[in-house]
Amino acid sequence: MQVQGSSALVVGGAGGLGAATVRRLVKAGAKVVIADLAEETGQQLAAELGDATRFVRTDVLSEDSVNAAIAAAQELGELRISVDTHGGPGGGRTLDRNGNPLGLDEFMKVVQVFLHGSFNVLRLAAAAMAKNEPQETGERGVIVNTASIAGYEGTIGQVAYGAAKGGIIGMTLPAARDLSVVGIRVGTIAPGVFATPAYGQSLDAVEAEWGPAVPFPKRMGHPDEYAHMAMAIIENPYFNGEVIRLDAAIRFQIKGSRS
Ligand SMILES: NC(=O)c1ccc[n+]([C@@H]2O[C@H](COP(=O)([O-])OP(=O)(O)OC[C@H]3O[C@@H](n4cnc5c(N)ncnc54)[C@H](O)[C@@H]3O)[C@@H](O)[C@H]2O)c1
Numbered sequence: 001m002q003v004q005g006s007s008a009l010v011v012g013g014a015g016g017l018g019a020a021t022v023r024r025l026v027k028a029g030a031k032v033v034i035a036d037l038a039e040e041t042g043q044q045l046a047a048e049l050g051d052a053t054r055f056v057r058t059d060v061l062s063e064d065s066v067n068a069a070i071a072a073a074q075e076l077g078e079l080r081i082s083v084d085t086h087g088g089p090g091g092g093r094t095l096d097r098n099g100n101p102l103g104l105d106e107f108m109k110v111v112q113v114f115l116h117g118s119f120n121v122l123r124l125a126a127a128a129m130a131k132n133e134p135q136e137t138g139e140r141g142v143i144v145n146t147a148s149i150a151g152y153e154g155t156i157g158q159v160a161y162g163a164a165k166g167g168i169i170g171m172t173l174p175a176a177r178d179l180s181v182v183g184i185r186v187g188t189i190a191p192g193v194f195a196t197p198a199y200g201q202s203l204d205a206v207e208a209e210w211g212p213a214v215p216f217p218k219r220m221g222h223p224d225e226y227a228h229m230a231m232a233i234i235e236n237p238y239f240n241g242e243v244i245r246l247d248a249a250i251r252f253q254i255k256g257s258r259s
Helices: 017-027 039-052 063-076 104-129 159-182 204-212 223-235
Strands: 006-011 031-036 053-057 079-084 141-146 185-189 242-246
Touching: 006 017, 006 104, 017 031, 017 039, 017 079, 017 159, 017 185, 017 223, 031 039, 031 063, 039 053, 039 223, 063 079, 063 104, 079 104, 079 159, 104 141, 104 159, 104 185, 141 204, 141 223, 159 185, 159 242, 223 242
Parallel strands: 006 031, 006 079, 031 053, 079 141, 141 185, 185 242
Antiparallel strands: none
């Protein structure tokens, strides 16, 4: 996909991995809608990056809200790129220490935000992209989802998150097959541990806790390394229907990535 001159949607674009992707896309000549629930950080990023970006407050669970972000992206140019990096709630253990089962509503909320939210963005972005004229490569669009290595090897307390991320991994190939007829590619990145605000601690504290468990490089990932991978998926026309682990060889252990 030719990035220069394309319009892009980055959902969760005010967050750690999303903002890094917005920066890479802008640098490569795209116009970008930063679609996120977080008004303050989203507006700040848009103000910093100037005319090439617009912030649109977006909730992944609302069709109207995602469509409004898509419409804003279409005002900036033909929407050809959609990257979804939105976050969501944490979960809990299947049974807590007193033997009480995890609430079904709690489980469903996590799956809803991460999995249903990702599909909502994917389906609505695809519907918009399908109306584009194909580029020379035959491509009308490219969609990047964000899973997690917890979708393969979730740790204790990640039963809902692991289910949601496993769902994103599972929908990648069928979505790519569905969308092959309209020239839209689909790829998913499954990150390991990346230093972002998602951990709710200072980045130094997060690094000290998680970095040593990573084989090599022996540190957490930088958000720009996620963005680099997203750009590779976007730019390489032969990439389709695949999930890439981006994890510096870490494999979560039973209680998380700490050694
Ligand atoms: N950071 C990591 O180590 C890591 C590892 C594996 C997977 N991931 C996944 O990568 C994605 C991005 O993570 P991050 O570390 O950048 O998180 P982050 O918390 O820095 O950013 C997430 C962003 O999503 C936004 N958001 C939350 N709910 C939303 C909603 N309903 N609609 C729209 N936007 C919403 C938040 O406002 C925030 O700006 C998440 O899906 C996360 O599960 C992250």
